[in-house]
Structure formats: structure tokens, C-alpha cells
Amino acid sequence: MATATLPPLAKKDFQTDQEIRWCPGCGDYAILSAVQSVFPELGVPREKFVVISGIGCSSRFPYYMNTFGFHTIHGRAPAVATGLKVSRPDLEVWVITGDGDSLSIGGNHTIHMLRRNIGLKVLMFNNRIYGLTKGQYSPTSEIGKKTKSTPFGASDRPFNPIALALGAEATFVARSVDVFQPHLKAILKTAASHQGSAYIEILQNCNIFNDGAWDSLTERDARSEHIVQLEHGKPLIFGKNRDKGIRLNGLKLEVVQLGNGIGEKDLLVHDEHNPSPTYSFLLAHMGETEGFPTPIGVFRSVEAPRYEDLVNSQIQEIQAKRGHGDLEKLLRAGDTWEVRA
């Protein structure tokens, strides 16, 4: 086969000659680098990749990826991508979006994409701010946040993107961080192999308008105290000395100190395949609670029929049953009459 003789793809095959126009120090560079590293490892010919974005800093992404790319309009990338994927299931379609693009103007498309479980991979860069419009609060900004458009503090309660995706019954929901390169790459690869919609929140730093938004999670000293890594089949343990864990108490989670009779066996063991979204939902809200670490990793990964498969197999079934459409017959369907010369 011809494909066997093709040289394997490398990271540079996915880089373009376009000058990158993100601010120096932006977290987007790290995400771009991770994606360019992971794509060659997926065993997909380059021409089969399509990167589709909406509007915002993150949405400039396709211009820097040497694949097919489409920079669309604000919030609509999931809908454009849905039209492409359902009509061209052979393509690997990745959606790049941000907290404003995906959760504000594009919220409706986000939830409906997830509910349909169409085979799109969505990378949602969450920097908790509007960067491209120069610093207004976003739907993930914390309450009280002072920004250009909220000089006295925001009165809106923020969205929890993971909880929102789970609420829409997303089949794959994960979180990673721009600067955690190995973790991010691993999550991207796992998402790539998921059948159906994969929604990945990537915590990303905007060093111009919201610098340090995730410092409590990314600073080397604080990291292990404030983050818990979700790993399927493993207990939820965190802390600099790996001496704390998460335990399920009724329908509540609690942080426990290991030792004094409390061991790993008492802890919650992560089950990303748990069919009930309720379990993942508990995890989703953990980071918002005082004293709890923020989870990163795969919250949920379950199998469900894909939209594009259902649509296309229905067409095939009907064609098998009724035969391929005959235009002449269609035009003459129903009551007709003939006028003779």
C-alpha cells in the first residue's frame, strides 16, 4: 500500500509559515506545541485533519496548523464542525474555542454538540477573561472580578465548564493545563481515540489581561496541594507528601488525612467509565469548594452512539430497503395525469 511507503509525520509537518500573533508568554503557544506534537502520533494522514475555530485569541489556532483549517465566526465553530463531520465522517475534526466563544456566545452550540455526541474533539482554552477584545470578564470569571467592563466587580456567577459539559451528557470530559505538557499531550491522545464528542477544558494563562489566573494550580510549590490527578482505577490522592485523599461520605466528598487508620482502601477510586454522570458531577464541583483540590484528567469517558453514525446508517438502511432514489420516479410521484397532443 502506498501509505506504507510514506515517511512518518513529524511535528514540523504541522507547523505553518504564518507568523504567530499571540502575545509573547501566552499560554496558547504551549497548547499549539502540544497539539503539533500529538497529531503526528495519531496515525492519520495530514490531509484528513481539519481544525475549526470560532473567534477569540485561541481561535487564531487554525492559521498555525498545517492542516485544513477554518476560522469561522464567534461561537459557531461546533455548528460548522457538525455540518462537516456528519457529511464527511472520514475526517478528523478538531474544534478550538475559548471560554467566551464556547460558553457565552456559543453556549447553545456547545451543549447541542455534546448532546448529539458527534465525533468532534473540542479544546476549550479557559483563561477566564476576554483577551482579544482587551480585557472584559468572561462567563468563567469569578464573581466580584474587576475588569474593564466590571470596574466594581462582576455580579455574574461563573460557569463550571466541566459541569456544564457533563450536564449536556458529554461522553468524554477532561481537564488539563497549558503548562503541564506531558499531561496535556496524554489527554489529547486519549481524546483522539474517543468515539464521540470529546470536551477538554485547558486551563490557560492570559499573561496580559488575567495573568496568574491559575497560579494556585500551576506554581510549583502549590501545585501538589491544589491539584488531584484523576487516573482511572486509582484512588484520589494528593498533597506534597501524597498524604491526603478524597473519600465519599454518602453523597458528599470529603478530604481526609491518610494515616491513623485511614488508608488508600478508604478512598474514592476513580472510575471514568461510570455510566452515571452524577459521579463525574461530584468531581466537577470539587475545585470550587474550600479545602478541596482541583481535579485534572479525564472526568468521564463512556461510549454512546455517535450522531454521524446514526445519521449515515439510517440513510444506508433506507437505501438498502427502498433502493437508491430515482429522480424520474420522484418527480412523477403521487397523482399525475397526462395531457395528450
Added chain:
Amino acid sequence: MATTVTPPRQRKREVLDRAVIRFCGDSGDGMQITGSQFTNTVAIYGNDLATLPDFPAEIRAPAGTLPGVSGFQVHFSSNDVYTPGDSVDALIAMNPAALKMNLADLKPNGILIANLDEFGETDLRKAQMTSNPLEDHSLDGFRLFSVELTKLTRAALRDLGLDSKSVDRCKNFFALGMCYWLYNRSMDGTLRWIDDKFKSKPLLVQANKLAMQAGYSYCEATEAFQITYEIPPAKLAPGVYRNISGNTALAMGFVAASQQSGLPLFLGSYPITPASDILHELSGYKNFGVITFQAEDEIAAVTAAIGAAYGGSLALTTTSGPGMALKTEAIGLAVAVELPLVICDIQRGGPSTGLPTKTEQADLLQALFGRNSEAPVPVLAPSTPGDCFWIALEASRIATKYMVPVIILSDGYLANGAEPWHVPSLKDLPEFPVKFETNPADFRPFRRNPRTLARPWAVPGTPGLEHRIGGLEKQDVTGNVNYEPLNHEKMVRLRAEKVAAVVQDVPDAVPVGDASGDLLIVAWGSTYGPVTAALKAQREKGAKIGHVHLRYLNPLPKNLGDVIGRYDRVLVPEMNLGQLLMLLRAKYLVDAQGLNKIQGKPFKQSEIERKIEQILAER
């Protein structure tokens, strides 16, 4: 039934060249079905015809009230029919509200069949009537037939053991049976339809058949009607015909376009009156490989279509005015990235939610200019329900040839109105096979075809053609993001020149009627019928007038200015406040005048004739 056998009475049979009848009743009375059945029957018989369904936006307004009235008018003839008819020869009114809302259109001495059983005190109160018109002589100027439609239907179905609600629902077929008798029409077609429609409910098959036959026999048996009417078949061109509505014709036109272009059809749509029937029709054509995507909203509908177009589908989105407003930004994107897309706007009364079920032509300027910045698109408008088929093919052909979104402006009247349609054979359909770009050597996503200015269609999955497109301004030829002032002006001009270049595919305007003279009527869309009828009538009276009907609203035919110059006056009838009028005045500096009707109803022939006479008298 044991009835006395009597020889059939000898009644007078009058031969007419045309008749207009209107069924009206409550929304729950099945008037649309009754009207469509009568229409199909006269169509199969060979009459030319036009219909005007007129129904409320409410699914079921309170029964018997004025807002709940639904009507269906059909004009059928042994000659050409261009309109559903200005006034009606026979009115079938199922209740007082229907009578009140429709009586004004009944001709003097016209036939009025009223359901006597629905004219009780409560019924009259619901219709806000203080006295019973069937008794107070207010209807003396008409041939009134008060018939106990409900009681007679109940009597006919007495032995079926059907519940009383279902029995009463059959009374429309009793009325239909009467009309078949009155106009000497066979019940066979409707009998077949009943068999098919209720095939899973044998009792309803029996009930509806019995009711219709009872209505027919009632006329046969009573002395009520002394005259029956005969409208001989029309002399149509030889060929196979079917009855067709505009929305059905559009749907079939796109299936044909898919086949003739060799591209799979993708429809992104969100339910909206009066466009939803296109979605319904196309969702049934899965055996043609059609993908129909009922989106979460209007914006997703059009953007999903853009995504499908990017992937190499013949992409379509269907909507009405409010949906057009929502799709605006996305259509601009399709202009910017130069992908083919067809947008069908089935216009309805506005602004805002407006009159969802009524017709209007007020989205013309929105279609032409309703986007930010310079975002020109070709705009086409079908003139009759059958023309919707051809306009779907033409819009698809232009969209793929020029790599451009194309807007089709239909309207509620064309969408739901029906006419006999000469079914084309496949060899009469244009072929326009589409070729994707496949050659990676020196590939440039925005290098243009010198004649059409179209860019190549390079679909994902093609090795070596990886490239990026988007809504940001692009550098000429390369398509790379570019903000340079002169490049922007060049790109704005190129996109405009490309749409202007479509004129090479637009046939010259050829006036119908006089090639020069006192008055030229320039019209577009569904006004075709009444304008054609008015022109014919006025020319028979000696007027020197011509008519140009525009199927292409952008670009306009290149000789339109010359044609306009050959007449002393120009009249532009439109169901809006003068949108085409404004364009013609601006473009050709002509002192054209408008005739504007914004009532949710098509023009009557007489309204246009009156305006023509007025203009000609002014000279």
C-alpha cells in the same frame, strides 16, 4: 339505506370557463384537506388552477371564534389561470365566524353553502354576531343553501359505531361530496386518498367515504340545487402533469440539483413557518442520500450548511424572515470564504414575528444588503409554485459555478399555493457536474477562474491541498490573513465583481405584451400571476403595455435599463413598501411608481388593473 327509488332529476348543467370556490371553517374543520382534495380532483380532470390556502398562525384558536377561521380557495378553469381569483363563485362556510370573515369576497348572487347546525346562539356569539344571518335576510343577495351538515353526517354514520367526535370530524367530507356533485366531479381520487390516508384505521376509511358519498347523494336526492356546473379541461401543452406547491417544488428541485451536480445534498434547517415543509419533504428523501440536519437554532442551521459546503456537499439552508435575520452574520462568512451555499427565504409578513402564515415580499432589501460591510450575493426569485423547482436548480448551479452563497426569495403564497406542473423529463434538466481542486502543484486557495472569478473548491481530505480559510480578510491569491489597505480594497472589489459576473448567466429581459409603449410593469416573485392576468385583460382592452418579470434580482438582466427606456411609464407592484421600486429608481434614474399592498395577501387582478387604468388615464 332504504330510500325511495326515484329517477334522477333532469337538472340544468351550465358550462362555464372558470369557477372560484372557497372552503372556510374553523381550524379544526379540516378545510385545508378539503381544499387540497378538491384541487387534486380538478387538476387530474385537466383544469388549469391556482390555489390560496389561508390559515391562522394559531394551531387551534378557540373553536368557532373569528381568529380560528381557516380557508382554502381554488380557482379552476378551462383556460389559463394566473391567480386564485379575486372573488369567489361559491363559498362553503362551516360556521358563523367563517361566514363573517369571508362573505365580503363572495360575488353577488354567488352560491353560499352554510352549515345550519352551527348557527345556534352560542355559535353566533362566538363570531360576535347579534342576529342570525341565515334568517335575517342579510344574505338575500346570494344563493343561500342552509344545510344541516352536522346532523346529516351523523345520520349517515349512525351505524358505524364511531365515537361522536370522530363522526363530527367527517362533516368536511360531506361538504366536499356536495361540491363534487355541484361541479360534476368524480369522487374517485378522494376515495383513493382516503384509503391511503387512513389505511391503519379502517373505520375512518369507511366513515369519511360514507360522509362524502352522503353529501353527494344529498344533492342528488334533494331539490336544493337546480343547476350544476361543468368546467371543461384546459388546453395545456401535452405531457405529464402533477399538482405542485412551491415548497414541494423547491425540495424536489434540490434533489434534482444534487443529482445534476454530482454532489450530496445537505440541508441545515430550523423549523419556521412557512418554510418547514421543505425540511419535512427533504427529510423523507434519505434514499437520495440527503442529509437533513434539524439544528438547535437558525444560526447553527446555516453554519452547519457552511461546514458541509466546506466538505464538498451541495449545501442548503431554509428559513423565513426572522431566521434570515439570525443567519446574517453566517451568510457574510460564506461570502468571505467564498463557499457555495443556497439560502431559501420563504418570506412572510413582518417585521419581527409579524404574520407567520401570511405572504409578503419585504425581505428583498434584507437579502440584497442585510449584512455588515460589502457582502454582495446573487438573489433569485421564483414566480410560480412550479418555477420553484427550476429556481432551486439555477441557484445551485450559480452557487457552485461562482463559489458564492445564493439567496432564493420565495414567499408564503408560492410555498403553500399550488398549480398544475408540467413534469420535466430528466433530459430537460441542466447538468452542471462540479469538479473539486485536486492538483497540489502551485495550489493557491484564492486564485480565481478568469471568467467567473470563482476560487477553487479544495475540500478537506485532498492530499497536498491543506490550507486555511476564515472570516478575516485574506490576501489576494494566497488567502493568507492580510490587513493591508490596498489588498482589502482589491478583495472587496473582487467579491463584488464576481457577483456582478453572474450577469453572463442571466438571460436578457424580454417583455411580455407590447415591446414598447405606454407602460412597463416590472415585478418579481409571486406577483407574476395577478400581473400576468391584469396585463392580458388590459391589452385586450387596447392598452399598450409590457411586463418584465425578474427571476434574477441580483445581478439584474444587463438590458433592463434599455427595456425600461422603451416605455413612457414604469409601474412596480410589490407586496412591500416599494423595495424593488427604490432599486430601479436608483439604478436607472427612472421615475417609476409603485403599487404596494402589505396585507398578507397576494394582489388581486383587479387591483393591478385599476392601477394600470389610473396611470394610463393620467397621460
